[in-house]
Amino acid sequence: DTAVSQTPKYLVTQMGNDKSIxxxxxxxxxxxxxxxxxxxxxxxIMFSYNNKELIINETVPNRFSPKSPDKAHLNLHxxxxxxxxxxxxxCASSGVHYEQYFGPGTRLTVT
Amino acid sequence: xxxxxxxxxxxxxxxxxxxxVKCTYSVSGNPxxxxxVQYPNRGLQFLLKYITGDNLVKxxxxxEAEFNKSQTSxxxxxxxxxxxxxxxxxxxxxxxxxKLVFGAGTIxxxxx
Numbered sequence: 001d002t003a004v005s006q007t008p009k010y011l012v013t014q015m016g017n018d019k020s021i022x023x024x025x026x027x028x029x030x031x032x033x034x035x036x037x038x039x040x041x042x043x044x045i046m047f048s049y050n051n052k053e054l055i056i057n058e059t060v061p062n063r064f065s066p067k068s069p070d071k072a073h074l075n076l077h078x079x080x081x082x083x084x085x086x087x088x089x090x091c092a093s094s095g096v097h098y099e100q101y102f103g104p105g106t107r108l109t110v111t
Numbered sequence: 112x113x114x115x116x117x118x119x120x121x122x123x124x125x126x127x128x129x130x131x132v133k134c135t136y137s138v139s140g141n142p143x144x145x146x147x148v149q150y151p152n153r154g155l156q157f158l159l160k161y162i163t164g165d166n167l168v169k170x171x172x173x174x175e176a177e178f179n180k181s182q183t184s185x186x187x188x189x190x191x192x193x194x195x196x197x198x199x200x201x202x203x204x205x206x207x208x209x210k211l212v213f214g215a216g217t218i219x220x221x222x223x
Contacts, residue, residue, distance in 0.1 A: 004154075031209065041149075041199060043213040056210050090154060098143055098162060100211060102154040 003027050004103040006091050012109045013081055021076045021106045023091030031055075032074040033100065034066060037088040049074055078108075086110045113138040113206045117214035124192045126223045132187040134202030134214060143205040144185040146176055149216075150198045158200075161185060172196070192221045 004025045013019050025032060033056075034046040048056035049068040063079040074091060091103040114137045124130045136142055143162050147155040159170025166178045176187045185202060197220050203211040 033210065035211075041216050043155075043201065043211075043216075045210045045212075048210055050209075092155075094209075097160075098205060099145060099157045099160050101157065102147075104154045 004091055004093055004101050006089075006103040006106050008106060009104065010107050010109075012111065014111055015081055015083060017081050018077070018079045019081060019108070020078070021089055021091075021108075023074045023076070023103055025072055025091075025093040025101070025103075027093055027095065027101060029093035029095040029101075030071055031094045032068065032071070033092040033094070034074065034076050035090045035092060035102075037090060037105070039087070043090070047074075047076075081108075081110045083110050113204055113212045115202050115204050115212055115214035117200075117202055117217045119217050120215075121218040121220065123220045123222065126194050126221050127191050130189050130192045130196070130219065130221070132200050132202075132217045132219060134185045134187065135183050136185060136202070136204045137183065138204050138206050138212075140206065142185075143207075144176075144178060145203045145205065145211065146170065146174070146185075146187050147201045147203060147213075148198045149201065155201065158187070192219075194221050194223050197221045 007022045031050045033048045037043045046060045047066040052068045065077045068074045088105045090105050092100040094100040116135045145160045146158040161168045161178045169175045202214040
């Protein structure tokens with residue numbers, strides 16, 4: 001069974017469009033995260049939710065809006081996509097032992 | 112502010128030789144330290160962590176890491192490298208046990 005899954009795996013879209021990425025974890029973890037990996041492989045946290053409550057919101061443009069309908073799901077909606085949003089987006093979750101488990105990533109390409 | 116430095120962009124080692132991937136950190140308070148590995152077009156896989164206790168931590172696939180508080184280092188090691196260990200390795204620090212602050216990553220190339 002996949003522990004942390006993301007859909008879609010690839011997303012190609014045009015500038016100005018709105019898109020969503022979905023994430024689900026079946027590990028029973030309370031905390032979920034979104035990270036962005038840029039073209040140089042640098043990873044940076046964007047958001048974190050604990051039991052559906054937003055606990056970390058880094059300096060991310062308002063066009064990015066996370067939503068957690070329940071503690072097993074954390075979705076990322078992006079409005080008015082820009083070229084600079086092209087990256088790989090990773091979802092992750094963690095439990096009481098602190099290590100985070102990552103999904104396979106969603107490669108977003110904005111043209 | 113928390114930060115992690117991985118001073119080597121790439122480490123090359125022959126198969127069967129020991130390997131070390133270096134990591135130093137800066138964080139206020141007690142650090143939670145992690146190593147992750149990323150294979151091409153894959154997500155990150157957890158290797159090992161240091162939270163408290165013994166300074167030598169053993170993890171997955173024969174990897175281990177040594178926490179050195181005085182040198183603020185957490186180097187990743189393996190006694191005998193395999194070609195299949197070739198990947199991108201990330202060191203990370205978690206200031207409060209929540210978000211991860213990653214280093215820039217080190218490419219490990221193991222040649223047969």
